[in-house]
Amino acid sequence: xxxxxxxxxxxxxxxxxxxxxxxxxxxxxxxxxxxxxxxxxxxxxxxxxxxxxxxxxxxxxxxxxxxxxxxxxxxxxxxxxxxxxxxxxxxxxxxxxxxxxxxxxxxxxxxxxxxxxxxxxxxxxxxxxxxxxxxxxxxxxxxxxxxxxxxxxxxxxxxxxxxxxxxxxxxxxxxxxxxxxxxxxxxxxxxxxxxxxxxxxxxxxxxxxxxxxxxxxxxxxxxxxxxxxxxxxxxxxxxxxxxxxxxxx
Amino acid sequence: xxxxxxxxxxxxxxxxxxxxxxxxxxxxxxxxxxxxxxxxxxxxxxxxxxxxxxxxxxxxxxxxxxxxxxxxxxxxxxxxxxxxxxxxxxxxxxxxxxxxxxxxxxxxxxxxxxxxxxxxxxxxxxxxxxxxxxxxxxxxxxxxxxxxxxxxxxxxxxxxxxxxxxxxxxxxxxxxxxxxxxxxxxxxxxxxxxxxxxxxxxxxxxxxxxxxxxxxxxxxxxxxxx
Amino acid sequence: xxxxxxxxxxxxxxxxxxxxxxxxxxxxxxxxxxxxxxxxxxxxxxxxxxxxxxxxxxxxxxxxxxxxxxxxxxxxxxxxxxxxxxxxxxxxxxxxxxxxxxxxxxxxxxxxxxxxxxxxxxxxxxxxxxxxxxxxxxxxxxxxxxxxxxxxxxxxxxxxxxxxxxxxxxxxxxxxxxxxxxxxxxxxxxxxxxxxxxxxxxxxxxxxxxxxxxxxxxxxxxxxxxxxxxxxxxxxxxxxxxxxxxxxxxxxxxxxxxxxxxxxxxxxxxxxxxxxxxxxxxxxxxxxxxxxxxxxxxxxxxxxxxxxxxxxxxxxxxxxxxxxxxxxxxxxxxxxxxxxxxxxxxxxxxxxxxxxxxxxxxxxxxxxxxxxxxxxxxxxxxxxxxxxxxxxxxxxxxxxxxxxxxxxxxxxxxxxxxxxxxxxxxxxxxxxxxxxxxxxxxxxxxxxxxxxxxxxxxxxxxxxxxx
Numbered sequence: 016x017x018x019x020x021x022x023x024x025x026x027x028x029x030x031x032x033x034x035x036x037x038x039x040x041x042x043x044x045x046x047x048x049x050x051x052x053x054x055x056x057x058x059x060x061x062x063x064x065x066x067x068x069x070x071x072x073x074x075x076x077x078x079x080x081x082x083x084x085x086x087x088x089x090x091x092x093x094x095x096x097x098x099x100x101x102x103x104x105x106x107x108x109x110x111x112x113x114x115x116x117x118x119x120x121x122x123x124x125x126x127x128x129x130x131x132x133x134x135x136x137x138x139x140x141x142x143x144x145x146x147x148x149x150x151x152x153x154x155x156x157x158x159x160x161x162x163x164x165x166x167x168x169x170x171x172x173x174x175x176x177x178x179x180x181x182x183x184x185x186x187x188x189x190x191x192x193x194x195x196x197x198x199x200x201x202x203x204x205x206x207x208x209x210x211x212x213x214x215x216x217x218x219x220x221x222x223x224x225x226x227x228x229x230x231x232x233x234x235x236x237x238x239x240x241x242x243x244x245x246x247x248x249x250x251x252x253x254x255x256x257x258x259x260x261x262x263x264x
Numbered sequence: 265x266x267x268x269x270x271x272x273x274x275x276x277x278x279x280x281x282x283x284x285x286x287x288x289x290x291x292x293x294x295x296x297x298x299x300x301x302x303x304x305x306x307x308x309x310x311x312x313x314x315x316x317x318x319x320x321x322x323x324x325x326x327x328x329x330x331x332x333x334x335x336x337x338x339x340x341x342x343x344x345x346x347x348x349x350x351x352x353x354x355x356x357x358x359x360x361x362x363x364x365x366x367x368x369x370x371x372x373x374x375x376x377x378x379x380x381x382x383x384x385x386x387x388x389x390x391x392x393x394x395x396x397x398x399x400x401x402x403x404x405x406x407x408x409x410x411x412x413x414x415x416x417x418x419x420x421x422x423x424x425x426x427x428x429x430x431x432x433x434x435x436x437x438x439x440x441x442x443x444x445x446x447x448x449x450x451x452x453x454x455x456x457x458x459x460x461x462x463x464x465x466x467x468x469x470x471x472x473x474x475x476x477x478x479x480x481x482x483x484x485x486x487x488x489x490x
Numbered sequence: 491x492x493x494x495x496x497x498x499x500x501x502x503x504x505x506x507x508x509x510x511x512x513x514x515x516x517x518x519x520x521x522x523x524x525x526x527x528x529x530x531x532x533x534x535x536x537x538x539x540x541x542x543x544x545x546x547x548x549x550x551x552x553x554x555x556x557x558x559x560x561x562x563x564x565x566x567x568x569x570x571x572x573x574x575x576x577x578x579x580x581x582x583x584x585x586x587x588x589x590x591x592x593x594x595x596x597x598x599x600x601x602x603x604x605x606x607x608x609x610x611x612x613x614x615x616x617x618x619x620x621x622x623x624x625x626x627x628x629x630x631x632x633x634x635x636x637x638x639x640x641x642x643x644x645x646x647x648x649x650x651x652x653x654x655x656x657x658x659x660x661x662x663x664x665x666x667x668x669x670x671x672x673x674x675x676x677x678x679x680x681x682x683x684x685x686x687x688x689x690x691x692x693x694x695x696x697x698x699x700x701x702x703x704x705x706x707x708x709x710x711x712x713x714x715x716x717x718x719x720x721x722x723x724x725x726x727x728x729x730x731x732x733x734x735x736x737x738x739x740x741x742x743x744x745x746x747x748x749x750x751x752x753x754x755x756x757x758x759x760x761x762x763x764x765x766x767x768x769x770x771x772x773x774x775x776x777x778x779x780x781x782x783x784x785x786x787x788x789x790x791x792x793x794x795x796x797x798x799x800x801x802x803x804x805x806x807x808x809x810x811x812x813x814x815x816x817x818x819x820x821x822x823x824x825x826x827x828x829x830x831x832x833x834x835x836x837x838x839x840x841x842x843x844x845x846x847x848x849x850x851x852x853x854x855x856x857x858x859x860x861x862x863x864x865x866x867x868x869x870x871x872x873x874x875x876x877x878x879x880x881x882x883x884x885x886x887x888x889x890x891x892x893x894x895x896x897x898x899x900x901x902x903x904x905x906x907x908x909x910x911x912x913x914x915x916x917x918x919x920x921x922x923x924x925x926x927x928x929x930x931x932x933x934x935x936x937x938x939x940x941x942x943x944x945x946x947x948x949x950x951x952x953x954x955x956x957x
Contacts, residue, residue, distance in 0.1 A: 024949075028948065029947050029949055030911060030943065031943060031944070032944075033944055033946065033947055037951065052952050054901070054949065057898045058904075062891075067875045067877060069871070070875070070879065071892060074899040189811055189855075190851050194850070196848075197852070199934055201502070202933035202936060202937075203499070204812055205851065208811045210937075234938065236941065237934070237938025237939045237940065237941070240939040241939045274574065275573075275576050279780070280555050280558060280559070283558065287552065287554065287789065332755075385770045389687050390687050393687055406757070409756040416768065416771050423772060424771075427716050445745050445746045446746070449738040449739060454703055457720075457762070457768050459760065459763075460762075462755070462758065464759065465711070465713040467626050467711055467712045468522075468711065468753050469645060470649075470671040471650060472521055472522045472753075473521065475675050477672065478675045478713055479714045479716075480759070480760060
């Protein structure tokens with residue numbers, strides 16, 4: 016029986032990084048997972064919740080639960096969206112006093128997985144047959160590191176990529192300074208933190224920075240581009256999709 | 265408001281009633297703060313196997329004491345008088361030594377060249393401050409943290425005598441040693457004043473770098489008795 | 491203009507550019523981070539200890555009224571006198587009248603954040619009493635008419651040569667001294683020795699108070715604490731209502747967690763415990779002042795109350811990317827850093843409470859190291875929500891978020907929004923980079939390029955592929 020997974024793309028990726036979602040599909044299909052895209056999905060509500068507009072985000076929780084009610088396994092390509100669902104959804108559902116919503120949320124949350132976590136933890140896959148012959152460093156985003164604890168899964172997957180040289184990123188565990196609206200509300204502070212992240216990336220000698228969240232990557236890329244460093248950024252899914260379609264000899 | 269009733273509630277009662285009120289309001293929020301929150305481990309923290317797991321308590325205590333700049337000497341019970349006499353005569357700065365009244369007198373009878381002052385709880389602080397050294401026993405010692413526990417017992421004396429002199433010689437019997445901080449209060453009676461001493465006085469207040477020696481004894485000598 | 495925009499983002503601004511401050515802080519916090527990680531790594535049961543500590547503190551907070559009365563009884567049973575203060579003013583008055591009743595003109599002090607919170611020193615000074623700080627860092631702050639900038643190391647913003655210069659002008663009385671930390675420590679030793687021996691009254695804070703036995707505990711390094719707690723005739727200790735632990739075994743859990751989290755030591759050099767008055771050893775009079783100062787109000791908030799578990803170790807400051815760049819003064823409170831950002835707004839409710847909840851990227855490093863597992867990001871988000879519910883965000887921001895939320899709950903509206911974005915993608919992608927753009931885009935653009943909007947959204951592509 017084919018395994019089925021529903022992809023949660025997230026609003027940010029839908030508009031700005033569709034390539035990441037397409038890559039995730041290629042990787043999942045390559046290893047035999049049938050991917051669905053429940054088309055009612057929009058946004059997990061993270062921006063609202065983290066900025067303090069939690070009340071406005073309650074309908075978004077309901078919308079998410081409705082959109083994915085028919086899905087068995089949900090794969091998200093954003094670490095911070097996954098963390099938002101795990102950390103806030105049940106509490107927010109409880110606040111509505113709607114017991115049916117609480118029950119449906121309670122039942123749904125454990126079925127949401129971050130992409131790399133789904134591959135290694137749920138499917139037990141380490142090598143998806145990709146090749147990416149470049150020097151790469153891995154930036155463990157705060158949510159993936161400290162909320163989801165998926166440091167190992169990304170490293171395992173990257174190490175299996177043919178030709179990829181994984182180099183150490185100094186002070187990797189430190190925040191990139193993004194933090195959603197933090198990046199504009201405390202923009203000078205955010206930029207100061209980002210400047211150190213960029214310096215560490217340059218010190219690592221990597222050609223590409225890989226992470227599990229395009230929101231952090233857009234922050235990092237913004238500064239890498241502005242400073243004409245020539246270093247690129249890539250979501251893990253895109254690295255894994257690289258060279259994946261070449262048939263093995 | 266309360267004054268209007270000719271009755272003034274005390275600060276005590278007002279604090280207690282506002283605490284009770286706060287705890288009542290919790291009933292309106294059945295979901296605990298932890299609900300739905302993922303449990304963090306400690307990634308990024310190198311969780312090495314605990315050091316000294318194989319090491320005995322006595323060896324571990326010695327290693328940890330040395331790490332925090334205490335001087336450690338091993339001795340058998342019979343060697344205590346000679347070891348103390350030698351250690352003290354090695355320190356030309358020590359001209360006087362205060363001892364608590366319950367300390368075994370044989371321990372300091374071999375000391376020459378320094379005046380021995382027996383503390384009968386009556387020496388004024390200003391005079392104690394002029395004494396160079398103190399010898400005490402200890403109630404218990406914690407191997408994992410290199411902590412000596414004094415509790416104002418007869419062989420330890422009142423707190424001031426192990427505080428004002430600049431040299432502290434502390435005799436630790438191996439049977440007094442425990443493994444971890446969790447065991448301290450099985451040995452020490454907290455109805456007495458209890459002082460935990462881990463190495464000589466130190467500060468990290470300048471650039472967060474540890475410097476030994478501020479107000480307490482700047483030199484800590486530990487005699488481990490097997 | 492939103493009121494939230496001011497506050498922390500403004501007060502941190504000049505400090506972000508202060509390279510001396512940054513260098514002092516970075517070097518100090520990175521060395522303490524490494525030390526902490528090493529000694530925490532030695533305890534294989536660290537996580538278990540954290541969970542135990544969390545449980546003990548919650549047990550106390552959930553039954554705080556009972557523990558407070560138990561503590562009162564046990565302290566009085568061993569010869570101490572308990573005083574209750576609803577706020578700083580009451581606590582300061584109690585202390586002043588105790589000092590006056592002994593006819594004293596001066597007191598020595600052990601570092602205490604609670605008395606800093608009460609602004610006790612200023613109050614005493616205004617009433618003709620000199621209060622001498624005896625902790626090295628507090629002394630540095632006091633001599634320089636400065637303000638503390640770190641919970642554990644109040645003078646962390648000053649490096650050794652700045653401290654040398656300060657000492658030369660003050661307690662060294664013109665004597666030439668080097669910037670060797672050992673010599674600086676020696677200078678404070680000789681200055682304070684006479685004060686320890688001659689002062690009648692000492693004032694301390696409290697790290698832990700044991701309800702069952704009436705035992706009070708002060709944790710320190712230098713020995714100034716032992717001096718203050720042992721030598722004077724009268725001892726006055728001040729504690730917030732949340733500083734209680736039930737029994738001595740519970741205390742032991744915190745004595746394992748605090749030094750490793752705080753200074754990165756297996757154990758701090760000195761920990762003093764005393765139960766009331768002990769004949770022949772130490773002070774003849776002991777007063778315990780129990781302070782509320784809005785802590786009971788914090789207790790009423792089921793999410794915010796976890797901040798009352800704090801044992802003031804400062805591990806969260808040392809790992810915080812924001813604190814490392816702003817320093818403590820930008821928080822405008824005696825409680826700086828991540829814990830300050832959740833504690834100060836709840837305790838003081840002043841102007842800076844409106845901006846402090848946003849002084850974080852929510853990176854979670856603070857929660858990870860917290861020995862009592864305070865979920866600081868969770869409380870920050872909760873406090874943000876409170877500020878917004880209270881109507882303190884700008885109309886423009888509120889409208890933007892409301893419109894966005896409406897669009898995002900309606901898939902058709904969301905798709906329409908996407909289409910609008912695609913039609914303007916070419917001018918947006920060609921927009922000049924830099925900070926000249928309006929609003930949030932400009933804030934972003936000062937240091938960062940914008941991501942380019944692609945030709946097609948994912949869902950368009952999916953439909954195309956499906957069809």
